[in-house]
Amino acid sequence: MGGYTPFREANAFFGNLYDLFAGLNVFGVSLIPEWLAYFVAGFLVIFIVINVVVITTTVGTWVERRLIGRIQSRLGPNRWGPFGLLTPVADALKLLTKEDTRPEGVDGWVFNLAPLVFILGPLLVFAVIPFGKNTYVADLNIGILFIIAVTTVPTIAMFMAGWGSGNRYSLFGAMRGVAQLVSYEVPLVLSIVGVLLLAGSLSLVDIVESQRIPFILIQPLGFFIFIVAISAEMNRSPFDIVEADSELVAGFHTEYSGMKWGTFQLAEFIAPFGAASIITTLFLKGWEGPVLPSHLWFFIKVWAIWFILLWVRATLPRLRVDQIMALAWKFLFPLGLINLFITAGLLLIWEDPTTIQLWAMGGINWVIALVCLVVSSHLMSDKLTARPPLAPVPGRSSGRAQEAR
Amino acid sequence: MTLRTEPVTINLGPQHPSTHGVFRMRITFDGEVILDVEPVFGYLHRGSEKLAEERTYAQVVTLTDRLDYVSSMSNNLAYVLAVEKLAGIQPPERAMYLRVIAAELQRISSHLVATGFFLNDLGALATPLMYCFREREKILDLFEMLCGARITLSYMRVGGVFQDAPTEFWPAIRDFLSFMPEYVDEYEKMLTGNEILLSRTKDVGILAGETAINCSASGPVLRSAGVNWDLRKADPYDVYDRLEFDVPVGTVGDNYDRYLLRIAEIRQSLRIIEQCVDQIPEGPVRERIPNLVRPPVGDAYAHVESPKGELGFYLVSDGSIAPYRCKIRSPSLINLTVLRDILIGWKLADMIVTFGSIDINMGEVDR
Amino acid sequence: MYGIGIAKGLMVTLTNLFRKPFTIQYPEEAVPQSPRFRGEEFAWYEERCTGCASCAKYCPLGIIRIVTHPGGANVPEGDSYAIDVFDIDIGRCMFCGLCVEACPYDALFMGSGFERGQYRRDDLIITVDELRSSERRPSTWFRPQLEERDYRPQGGEPLSWEEVGR
Numbered sequence: 001m002g003g004y005t006p007f008r009e010a011n012a013f014f015g016n017l018y019d020l021f022a023g024l025n026v027f028g029v030s031l032i033p034e035w036l037a038y039f040v041a042g043f044l045v046i047f048i049v050i051n052v053v054v055i056t057t058t059v060g061t062w063v064e065r066r067l068i069g070r071i072q073s074r075l076g077p078n079r080w081g082p083f084g085l086l087t088p089v090a091d092a093l094k095l096l097t098k099e100d101t102r103p104e105g106v107d108g109w110v111f112n113l114a115p116l117v118f119i120l121g122p123l124l125v126f127a128v129i130p131f132g133k134n135t136y137v138a139d140l141n142i143g144i145l146f147i148i149a150v151t152t153v154p155t156i157a158m159f160m161a162g163w164g165s166g167n168r169y170s171l172f173g174a175m176r177g178v179a180q181l182v183s184y185e186v187p188l189v190l191s192i193v194g195v196l197l198l199a200g201s202l203s204l205v206d207i208v209e210s211q212r213i214p215f216i217l218i219q220p221l222g223f224f225i226f227i228v229a230i231s232a233e234m235n236r237s238p239f240d241i242v243e244a245d246s247e248l249v250a251g252f253h254t255e256y257s258g259m260k261w262g263t264f265q266l267a268e269f270i271a272p273f274g275a276a277s278i279i280t281t282l283f284l285k286g287w288e289g290p291v292l293p294s295h296l297w298f299f300i301k302v303w304a305i306w307f308i309l310l311w312v313r314a315t316l317p318r319l320r321v322d323q324i325m326a327l328a329w330k331f332l333f334p335l336g337l338i339n340l341f342i343t344a345g346l347l348l349i350w351e352d353p354t355t356i357q358l359w360a361m362g363g364i365n366w367v368i369a370l371v372c373l374v375v376s377s378h379l380m381s382d383k384l385t386a387r388p389p390l391a392p393v394p395g396r397s398s399g400r401a402q403e404a405r
Numbered sequence: 406m407t408l409r410t411e412p413v414t415i416n417l418g419p420q421h422p423s424t425h426g427v428f429r430m431r432i433t434f435d436g437e438v439i440l441d442v443e444p445v446f447g448y449l450h451r452g453s454e455k456l457a458e459e460r461t462y463a464q465v466v467t468l469t470d471r472l473d474y475v476s477s478m479s480n481n482l483a484y485v486l487a488v489e490k491l492a493g494i495q496p497p498e499r500a501m502y503l504r505v506i507a508a509e510l511q512r513i514s515s516h517l518v519a520t521g522f523f524l525n526d527l528g529a530l531a532t533p534l535m536y537c538f539r540e541r542e543k544i545l546d547l548f549e550m551l552c553g554a555r556i557t558l559s560y561m562r563v564g565g566v567f568q569d570a571p572t573e574f575w576p577a578i579r580d581f582l583s584f585m586p587e588y589v590d591e592y593e594k595m596l597t598g599n600e601i602l603l604s605r606t607k608d609v610g611i612l613a614g615e616t617a618i619n620c621s622a623s624g625p626v627l628r629s630a631g632v633n634w635d636l637r638k639a640d641p642y643d644v645y646d647r648l649e650f651d652v653p654v655g656t657v658g659d660n661y662d663r664y665l666l667r668i669a670e671i672r673q674s675l676r677i678i679e680q681c682v683d684q685i686p687e688g689p690v691r692e693r694i695p696n697l698v699r700p701p702v703g704d705a706y707a708h709v710e711s712p713k714g715e716l717g718f719y720l721v722s723d724g725s726i727a728p729y730r731c732k733i734r735s736p737s738l739i740n741l742t743v744l745r746d747i748l749i750g751w752k753l754a755d756m757i758v759t760f761g762s763i764d765i766n767m768g769e770v771d772r
Numbered sequence: 773m774y775g776i777g778i779a780k781g782l783m784v785t786l787t788n789l790f791r792k793p794f795t796i797q798y799p800e801e802a803v804p805q806s807p808r809f810r811g812e813e814f815a816w817y818e819e820r821c822t823g824c825a826s827c828a829k830y831c832p833l834g835i836i837r838i839v840t841h842p843g844g845a846n847v848p849e850g851d852s853y854a855i856d857v858f859d860i861d862i863g864r865c866m867f868c869g870l871c872v873e874a875c876p877y878d879a880l881f882m883g884s885g886f887e888r889g890q891y892r893r894d895d896l897i898i899t900v901d902e903l904r905s906s907e908r909r910p911s912t913w914f915r916p917q918l919e920e921r922d923y924r925p926q927g928g929e930p931l932s933w934e935e936v937g938r
Contacts (some may be wrong), residue, residue, distance in 0.1 A: 073791065383604065386603065387665060
């Protein structure tokens with residue numbers, strides 16, 4: 001047992017399960033050998049985490065649809081179960097019973113493998129996320145690198161699906177997806193580097209513990225770039241050119257049906273949960289918070305970020321593919337560089353910053369963020385100003401819109 | 406190393422989320438850039454013109470409902486004007502006011518649909534569409550009060566309208582006039598200054614005034630290109646010559662202008678309705694004419710400014726109870742003529758938006 | 773400044789999030805319906821009908837089928853025909869109401885309901901027996917005498933043939 005001890009103490013989630021299995025005995029005879037307990041506990045951890053993720057996502061789809069419904073002046077799904085809570089179950093059952101169509105001329109292996117590869121990336125992200133105090137699957141010392149690596153996996157699946165479908169809409173979507181993802185990796189990583197410099201570690205557990213002040217206050221630019229870039233990476237509106245239902249029908253998964261399509265959809269709904277988890281961990285102090293249990297704090301923060309993501313999704317129109325590229329390279333990339341240089345420079349001055357020095361850094365960064373936004377908006381504003389109305393607006397009537405509703 | 410590239414042809418439609426019906430375009434792309442567009446239509450052809458030849462003049466009104474099914478009132482109006490011109494019937498004054506109110510309500514509703522779907526084409530996840538439909542619902546409620554139907558209205562009759570508005574209609578329309586401007590403000594607050602909408606629509610799909618005239622485009626498409634041509638001013642029918650309103654005219658002719666123009670026209674229509682509600686005289690609403698109108702031998706053409714453009718009906722009478730020939734000049738079809746000119750050279754995403762900004766209705770294109 | 777337009781749009785959607793939803797939960801609540809609503813459940817009063825078939829002639833689609841034979845008390849006057857068949861095929865009906873407009877004796881009325889969905893097309897034909905036996909809540913469409921009385925077909929009392937005349 002000795003070799004596992006330090007690991008067990010840090011990861012209480014795994015450790016408790018391990019102790020439970022290893023301690024199972026009848027009259028002092030251990031039922032499960034130590035090595036088997038190790039595997040069973042490990043498997044159970046993974047099982048629990050994947051199920052929590054999938055169930056949260058399922059509830060998340062319901063919440064998202066309800067909230068978007070309310071934003072659009074309607075109720076959203078409310079028929080099946082109390083408040084429509086069983087709608088995702090009904091959806092899943094429907095998808096499972098649907099015919100799995102396979103159009104002629106598809107590349108069979110690639111076509112069938114794509115949904116599996118697609119869901120891999122969003123799920124793997126949760127391997128390194130600390131859900132609460134001492135609760136995680138693994139504390140990788142290169143956690144952030146791991147996340148950056150696995151979030152690019154869906155791109156391959158996207159291209160597999162687009163290519164394998166033998167449909168031109170799918171191919172268009174796949175090409176757009178690859179181009180978009182390659183571009184947005186750069187600002188994404190740049191915005192993370194600022195956090196890494198402050199935390200001094202690549203491990204997500206260490207990053208959470210090193211946040212004396214939530215990094216969103218010290219890294220406003222970084223947060224902004226990260227949330228924009230991660231939205232683009234997940235193909236969420238306003239960056240959903242990959243699917244672009246009004247242009248490409250359904251983009252790379254046009255030809256899929258049944259549960260294969262459902263897998264794509266599930267992965268796309270896991271993605272905002274993953275993104276919100278990463279943002280919470282990197283910028284919002286992770287699971288740390290007063291009074292309430294750490295797991296609850298984590299989920300509260302995740303839902304807050306999730307709400308912002310769906311709010312933006314419900315409001316904004318989609319950008320065009322070249323504008324998305326321009327946004328990445330001409331706007332976010334320079335901002336990310338500025339953010340990185342400022343943070344690095346400030347850390348050169350205050351090598352091991354105290355809390356007050358961190359606040360000062362935050363203040364400086366906020367000023368710089370505002371200056372950057374104003375300057376960049378002046379550089380771009382010639383095209384992005386509204387024209388005056390084409391005819392004089394007739395006189396306003398009394399304020400009665402609220403009443404009438 | 407040079408890569409061998411070749412243009413790719415995509416069949417956009419007839420089954421496609423944003424072709425506004427069963428429209429089909431064969432588009433040749435170089436990457437994402439459009440090289441050539443070939444519109445194909447006729448999937449919704451129902452032979453309305455031919456059907457009109459074997460129906461009495463009163464029955465044809467029901468056919469016109471189904472031309473542009475989001476602006477039935479304007480279609481009714483155009484047809485009824487043509488028959489009245491043919492038979493020499495002068496409708497009573499109250500009927501003319503009611504017709505203008507109905508037609509302008511229909512213009513607002515049609516423009517709301519156009520704006521909503523335009524934003525949907527831009528990928529706004531149906532939120533602006535839902536807001537637009539929410540207000541359109543109020544207009545449809547008014548129509549239901551007026552004539553018992555919401556979409557296929559059949560409200561107008563040769564020699565007037567079928568029946569006077571019920572008493573509850575007048576408070577309801579006053580109510581509508583008082584809250585609608587604020588909803589329009591809400592759309593403008595949400596959309597007009599939105600940077601994404603601006604970057605997507607401004608200076609995209611520019612239509613030159615000369616091209617628009619050469620393609621004989623009409624309605625918002627023509628006016629957005631800077632040509633001040635509105636049949637309500639140029640050839641006033643019913644009581645438009647007694648009403649005060651501005652004709653919004655675009656400056657650039659891009660998609661953004663077409664969006665702004667529709668918003669401005671909604672405001673002007675509200676102004677027109679307000680004046681009509683104030684001015685409307687008492688009196689009969691329908692000229693006493695036989696159910697089976699028999700116009701003298703001859704022909705007549707009447708046109709109205711429908712929400713989509715100039716909608717004209719050309720009727721030939723052989724003295725019988727049914728038109729000998731009924732030709733419909735549908736604005737949607739003719740506005741599509743500009744499509745090729747404003748699409749080539751833009752990207753796929755722009756194509757959808759530009760196509761949406763023309764605001765066609767397949768029921769009218771294919772008739 | 774860049775972003776203000778987007779922020780305004782976000783505020784509009786946020787205020788709408790806290791507003792009451794506009795939609796109506798249909799099977800539980802019914803949409804308030806205008807009395808002029810042209811519904812499917814046609815109201816026909818045999819007592820008032822002379823079998824003149826104006827409605828059938830005026831129908832743009834020809835979906836009203838009428839078969840009569842001379843009968844009743846005033847046969848020599850020619851205005852009293854017994855009606856054998858009065859079928860309305862609402863599967864093809866477009867609810868334009870021209871038949872109601874054509875009826876000179878106020879015998880045919882548009883209905884007020886819209887819930888007569890069927891699984892088979894044949895069941896969509898409203899037969900004369902159904903017209904005779906159904907509860908009649910006539911729409912006030914083109915019937916000013918009902919409108920003057922402020923009659924509301926939606927949820928209102930069924931009317932007998934004496935009550936609907938001019």
